[in-house]
Amino acid sequence: MARSFRYSTPALVIRVRPFGETSQVVHLATPEHGMVSALAKGAHRPGPELQGGLSLGSVGEARLVRRPRAEMELLSRFRIGEDLRALSRDLERFYAACHVLALLRAWMQPMLPAPALFGAAHTALRALARAPRGVVPAWIVWFEARALAAAGHRPRLEACAVCDGALEGGARFSGPAGGLVHRRCAPTGPTHSLDAEEIAGLIRLYTARLPELKRSPPNGKVVRAGRAVHDLFVPYVLERRPASLGSVPGRAVTRR
Numbered sequence: 001m002a003r004s005f006r007y008s009t010p011a012l013v014i015r016v017r018p019f020g021e022t023s024q025v026v027h028l029a030t031p032e033h034g035m036v037s038a039l040a041k042g043a044h045r046p047g048p049e050l051q052g053g054l055s056l057g058s059v060g061e062a063r064l065v066r067r068p069r070a071e072m073e074l075l076s077r078f079r080i081g082e083d084l085r086a087l088s089r090d091l092e093r094f095y096a097a098c099h100v101l102a103l104l105r106a107w108m109q110p111m112l113p114a115p116a117l118f119g120a121a122h123t124a125l126r127a128l129a130r131a132p133r134g135v136v137p138a139w140i141v142w143f144e145a146r147a148l149a150a151a152g153h154r155p156r157l158e159a160c161a162v163c164d165g166a167l168e169g170g171a172r173f174s175g176p177a178g179g180l181v182h183r184r185c186a187p188t189g190p191t192h193s194l195d196a197e198e199i200a201g202l203i204r205l206y207t208a209r210l211p212e213l214k215r216s217p218p219n220g221k222v223v224r225a226g227r228a229v230h231d232l233f234v235p236y237v238l239e240r241r242p243a244s245l246g247s248v249p250g251r252a253v254t255r256r
C-alpha cells in the first residue's frame with residue numbers, strides 16, 4: 001500500500017502564490033526530484049518552520065512529505081541556507097535573477113532529476129548577489145550556457161552543425177541548425193556572425209571549469225557575443241520568447 005514519503009532536499013523557490021488566508025503554494029527546483037509542487041500550510045503564520053512565508057528566489061533546505069494520490073506535496077519546513085537579499089537591491093541583479101528563475105521554470109520537470117541545472121542556478125544566484133555589477137552580464141550568459149547544456153540543448157560550436165566541416169575563422173550561429181554554421185550552410189532565418197575570438201570564448205563558456213573561468217573571465221566582446229547568440233537560441237529552444245529576456249542586463253547596451 002502506498003505510504004507517505006518524507007524527505008529533505010536542497011531547494012530553490014521558483015514560483016510562489018498565496019493559498020487561502022495563511023498558506024502558500026510553492027514550486028521548488030530540486031537537484032534530485034526536479035520540480036516539486038508543494039503546499040506550505042500556515043506559511044504566513046509566525047513560526048520557525050516556514051519562517052513567516054517563502055519568497056521567490058530563496059535557496060535553502062526543504063523538508064517535504066509526498067502523499068499517495070495527492071496532487072501536491074506538503075512542505076513542512078524550509079530553512080533558508082543563504083542570504084540572497086542583495087539580488088533585489090539593484091535592478092540589474094533583480095532582472096538577472098528573474099531570468100535565472102524563468103529558465104528554471106521552463107526546464108525543471110516534475111520527478112526528473114536535474115542536478116546540473118540546479119547547481120548552475122544556485123551558483124549563478126549566489127554569484128549574482130555578490131559579484132561586482134560589471135560582471136552580471138557574464139554570469140547570465142554563463143548560466144544560460146550551462147542551463148542549455150543541462151537541459152539537453154548544448155549547441156554545436158566546434159564544427160559546422162549542418163555539414164560537419166571545420167570552421168575556419170568566423171562562422172554564423174543559427175538556432176534552427178543548432179549551432180555554428182558556415183555562411184553557405186546557414187538555413188534561412190536570423191543568424192549572428194562570430195569571429196574566431198568570439199567562437200573560442202563561447203566554447204569556453206560552455207566547457208571551461210568554473211574556477212578557470214573565474215581566474216580568467218571572458219572579455220566584454222565574448223560576453224556580448226554570448227548574449228547575442230543566446231538572444232537567438234533561448235527563444236528558439238523554448239519555442240517562445242521568455243519575458244525575462246527583454247530586461248536581461250547586457251542586452252540593450254550591447255547594440256551600439
Ligand SMILES: [Zn+2]
Nearest residue numbers: 160163182185
Ligand atoms: Zn557547413
